[in-house]
Amino acid sequence: MSEPLHYRSTRSASHGARIDQVIAAGLAPDGGLYVPEALPQREPAAFDPNGSLADTATTLLDPFFRSSALAAELPGICHEAFDFPVPLRPLAYREGASVLELFHGPSAAFKDIGARFLAACFRRLRPEADAPLTILVATSGDTGAAVAAAFHRQPGVRVVILYPDGRVSPRQAHQLGCFGDNVQALRVAGSFDDCQRMVKAALNDKALQSAVPLSSANSISLGRLLPQMSYYAHAALSAWRKHDAPLNVIVPTGNLGNALACVWVREMGLPVGDIQLACNANATLSDYFDGDTYTPRPAIPTLANAMDVGAPSNFERLRWTFPRDYELRMQLHATSVDDDTIRATIVRHARDHGELFCPHTATAVHVLDRMGVISAPWAVVATAHPAKFDSVVEPLIGREVAVPPALAAMLERPASAAPLAASDAALKSWLRAQAETERAVAG
Numbered sequence: 001m002s003e004p005l006h007y008r009s010t011r012s013a014s015h016g017a018r019i020d021q022v023i024a025a026g027l028a029p030d031g032g033l034y035v036p037e038a039l040p041q042r043e044p045a046a047f048d049p050n051g052s053l054a055d056t057a058t059t060l061l062d063p064f065f066r067s068s069a070l071a072a073e074l075p076g077i078c079h080e081a082f083d084f085p086v087p088l089r090p091l092a093y094r095e096g097a098s099v100l101e102l103f104h105g106p107s108a109a110f111k112d113i114g115a116r117f118l119a120a121c122f123r124r125l126r127p128e129a130d131a132p133l134t135i136l137v138a139t140s141g142d143t144g145a146a147v148a149a150a151f152h153r154q155p156g157v158r159v160v161i162l163y164p165d166g167r168v169s170p171r172q173a174h175q176l177g178c179f180g181d182n183v184q185a186l187r188v189a190g191s192f193d194d195c196q197r198m199v200k201a202a203l204n205d206k207a208l209q210s211a212v213p214l215s216s217a218n219s220i221s222l223g224r225l226l227p228q229m230s231y232y233a234h235a236a237l238s239a240w241r242k243h244d245a246p247l248n249v250i251v252p253t254g255n256l257g258n259a260l261a262c263v264w265v266r267e268m269g270l271p272v273g274d275i276q277l278a279c280n281a282n283a284t285l286s287d288y289f290d291g292d293t294y295t296p297r298p299a300i301p302t303l304a305n306a307m308d309v310g311a312p313s314n315f316e317r318l319r320w321t322f323p324r325d326y327e328l329r330m331q332l333h334a335t336s337v338d339d340d341t342i343r344a345t346i347v348r349h350a351r352d353h354g355e356l357f358c359p360h361t362a363t364a365v366h367v368l369d370r371m372g373v374i375s376a377p378w379a380v381v382a383t384a385h386p387a388k389f390d391s392v393v394e395p396l397i398g399r400e401v402a403v404p405p406a407l408a409a410m411l412e413r414p415a416s417a418a419p420l421a422a423s424d425a426a427l428k429s430w431l432r433a434q435a436e437t438e439r440a441v442a443g
């Protein structure tokens, strides 16, 4: 256990990298995703029963950071990142069921947790004296705001967000454009796939990189995935102490980052029981777990837009964890939930129980609704606050959704985004022009 943990790419067993190198790099050089060479084992007894989420995170992640440049910094990183509550709230009308609320951070979606942890790591890995770093983010809505909030006003870092114009909710668009200072939003005349391709093209352009140092903060970074394990460990340990039973979990799923974190926590030996994936009408995962061959496909737009993914990038890590299909299919179940069912679920729970859910969370609530009597504890994972998706939720329930204070503060600020053509060249010349202006201003 005191051995340092090494990381490798899902695509080649090249030499082990350390976590600080993995976090700085994002993607492995061969285009694969970084994974730990083995998942460390953790006993429930290793955790302080009275510890905070940040304390649980520190104990859980310690073996992942051992002997790295960030090892001594880990407690500080965890306390900086996990500075908002992540409650496991019992559902009064359903014995044994709870909601794990991940949306109490600055941008009102669970991506705050990974983004804040990554930013806390970057602050320690990059001395301010280095040349300013530009972090590029392609977003279908929630990632951009979480990354912007996490890096806002951080010296030595600039964030450039690309989003598909007209394809994010009005409040999401406002959030992306309201930061200012070191954050710039670009509304791209194209799709999310265009945004992702433009970011990749810029990152792979060596000449551009020497003029404008670039990095990314997309969801495949282990610096975002590992911290997501913390809330599953914390919730499962608290349920274990209370009920002496493992916690079963239903996770709204798109790119599989959130659910994979839960799978890894169970692999580490912590008391997580069944894991159910709730997907929207993008059925790549539910078809696979029903027995079809894995077939990535183009994404289709749904009410749960942050889960509009036809080729979940973290499937490659799941495959690495369980290489054989029959073994992998025993680990998880997946359900595809269409837009009509999402609407009906939101309406029924608001009407019958006074419970408001965002469209993503509603997919998981539907999976719970379908189960009969439950004897073991189940948690539905709530990935965003319903007020973030007011344009979907409010017409359905016929009243306004109260806005949490952090989101309200963002909505009060003015917002602006610059238009950009959906071409690789357009982004590259925008980045060069921006860097030249800054140099001229500097002197």
Ligand SMILES: *Cc1c(COP(=O)(O)O)cnc(C)c1O
Binding pocket: 109, 110, 111, 142, 143, 219, 252, 253, 254, 255, 256, 257, 258, 259, 306, 307, 360, 361, 383, 384
């Ligand atoms: C990103 C997101 C998801 C999907 O999470 P993955 O890790 O991509 O599976 C679900 N709900 C909301 C609100 C999100 O922002």
